Amino acid sequence: MREIRQHGPYHYVFSRYVEPVAHVKPGETVAIYTDDAFESQITQGSDRPSQILGAYLNPQTGPIYVEGAEPGDTLVVRIVDSEPTRDWAVSVFVPYFGGLTATKLTRTLHDPLPEKVWLYQLRDGWLEHNERLRFPWRPFMGTVGTAPELEALSALTPFDHGGNMDVPDVKPGNTVYLPVRVPGALFFTGDCHAGQGQGELCGVALEITAKVTMTFDLIKQKPIAWPRIESPEELMVVGSARPMEDAARIAYAELVGWLTELGWDRWEAYEALTQIGDLYVGNMVDTYYSLVAKIRKEYALVGHRAESSLKATESTTG
Numbered sequence: 235m236r237e238i239r240q241h242g243p244y245h246y247v248f249s250r251y252v253e254p255v256a257h258v259k260p261g262e263t264v265a266i267y268t269d270d271a272f273e274s275q276i277t278q279g280s281d282r283p284s285q286i287l288g289a290y291l292n293p294q295t296g297p298i299y300v301e302g303a304e305p306g307d308t309l310v311v312r313i314v315d316s317e318p319t320r321d322w323a324v325s326v327f328v329p330y331f332g333g334l335t336a337t338k339l340t341r342t343l344h345d346p347l348p349e350k351v352w353l354y355q356l357r358d359g360w361l362e363h364n365e366r367l368r369f370p371w372r373p374f375m376g377t378v379g380t381a382p383e384l385e386a387l388s389a390l391t392p393f394d395h396g397g398n399m400d401v402p403d404v405k406p407g408n409t410v411y412l413p414v415r416v417p418g419a420l421f422f423t424g425d426c427h428a429g430q431g432q433g434e435l436c437g438v439a440l441e442i443t444a445k446v447t448m449t450f451d452l453i454k455q456k457p458i459a460w461p462r463i464e465s466p467e468e469l470m471v472v473g474s475a476r477p478m479e480d481a482a483r484i485a486y487a488e489l490v491g492w493l494t495e496l497g498w499d500r501w502e503a504y505e506a507l508t509q510i511g512d513l514y515v516g517n518m519v520d521t522y523y524s525l526v527a528k529i530r531k532e533y534a535l536v537g538h539r540a541e542s543s544l545k546a547t548e549s550t551t552g
Contacts (some may be wrong), residue, residue, distance in 0.1 A: 235447070239267045244293030244424075248379050248395055249386035250416045254299035257418075263314065263449040268424045269293045270441040271376070276324050279351045283326045292377055292389035292398055296422035300450050303419035308458050309380055309412045310451035316373035316406050316426060316444050323361050323428040323440040325352040332437040333518045339476075354428070354440055361428055361440055369429050374405035375446060376425030376439065379461075383415040389424070391521045392474035396461045398425065399472050399524040400434045401516035403463050411453075411462035421450070437519035460488045463526070469493075470528040472516065478523045482513060485527035493534060506533060 238256045245252055258264055273293045275286050300309060329335075329346035336342040354361035354369075362368040377389060379396030392399040396412050404410055412419070426446065430439035463470040469492060473484025486507055493503035510533050516524035 235263055235265055237265045237267065238295065238298065240269075240293075240295045244269065244273060245296065245422065246290045246293060246389045247386040248294070248381055248389065248397055248422055250381040250383075250420055251386065252297060254297050254418065254420065255295070257299045257301055258450050259301050260450060260452045263447060266295050266298075266423060266446050266448060267319065268295050268426050268444050268446060270324065270443050271425050271438070272324070272441065274443065276326060276351060279353055281351050282349055283328050283351070284349060287328070292425045294377065294389050294422040294424040297381060297418075297420035298422075299418035300421060300452065301418070303414045303452055304417060305383070305415050306455050306457045307414040307419070308453040308456050309414050309419045309421065310453060311378060311410045311412065311421070312449040312451070313375065313404065313406050313408055313410065314447040314449060316375070316446045318356055318373075318428065319443045319445055321356045323354045323356060323442040325354070325436070325438045325440055326350065327436055328438065331519070333433060333435045339521070356428065356442070369440070372402065372405075372429040373442075373444065374402050374427055374430070375423055376400045376427050376430075378404055378410055378412070378423045379421070380412045380414060381416045381420035381422075388521065389422075392472075392517070392524045393522060394460050394474070397474070398520055399461065399474060399516050400425075400427075400430065400439065400520065401463070401472055401524055401526055402427075402430055402432070403465060403470055403526060407465065409464045411458055411464070413458050413460075414452075423448075433515045434517045434519055460484060462488075462492065468528045468530050469534050470526050472524055472526050474522040474524045476522055478515070478518065478525065481523045481525040482527070485513070485525050486511065489527045489529065493529070496534065
């Protein structure tokens with residue numbers, strides 16, 4: 235299996251205007267090495283994030299050019315595995331950043347939260363800072379995305395290209411579907427998390443370096459507007475916006491659309507998601523908030539038309 239590493243400086247934007255670091259073929263599985271959100275600059279409890287970290291956060295490995303990808307396609311990314319490449323993770327409090335403090339976009343006059351660095355030792359499947367702050371290894375990719383059609387977007391920003399969604403379901407065993415808006419798709423990933431609660435409350439998860447194994451594929455000329463996720467049990471759509479209710483509306487509206495592609499009547503899909511849909515907050519701290527709408531496959535795939543449509547999609551992706 236081929237390994238992909240970032241040669242030269244990391245990119246901190248999702249952009250079509252940078253050269254690919256690698257090319258992959260549809261159906262190919264590769265191992266991608268990623269740095270943590272701070273490019274490994276925070277290493278000890280005495281570090282001061284405000285003095286060490288600048289404007290550049292979330293270094294991305296990429297872009298990766300997917301051969302044969304054209305605008306209007308859907309990129310299929312199956313996350314096979316995520317392995318730590320060091321035995322510790324880090325979380326921090328950053329002044330004027332997080333869900334329960336003033337930020338650039340939510341202004342108040344109160345003092346910032348105290349700066350603090352939390353180091354977690356990874357051992358036997360657990361990350362431990364002390365006996366209370368001890369959590370299981372639950373890896374996922376904070377950022378996955380493709381290049382936007384025209385503009386360059388910060389690696390801190392989630393939007394319809396994917397980006398910094400901080401959604402725990404972007405994890406091994408699941409498949410992520412992303413829109414292709416430029417030739418080659420130009421896929422980026424980074425910001426691996428060893429674990430995170432819904433919302434990413436302080437703005438920083440359990441940040442770790444990783445080797446992520448992914449398989450790439452394409453669904454030709456079947457465009458999607460927003461990122462989709464498929465697990466063995468559920469179908470999901472991610473919406474990113476401010477205010478938060480608009481992110482929820484995007485996610486649920488797009489999930490209605492996915493169900494209609496699978497043979498549902500539009501208004502029956504709306505009714506079904508009203509009664510059995512799930513919704514959770516991926517992040518409530520980034521430039522846009524990310525919300526995930528989901529439905530279990532046992533409800534989504536009721537009826538012959540739905541099953542036939544999904545099988546057709548699966549056969550297209552190989």
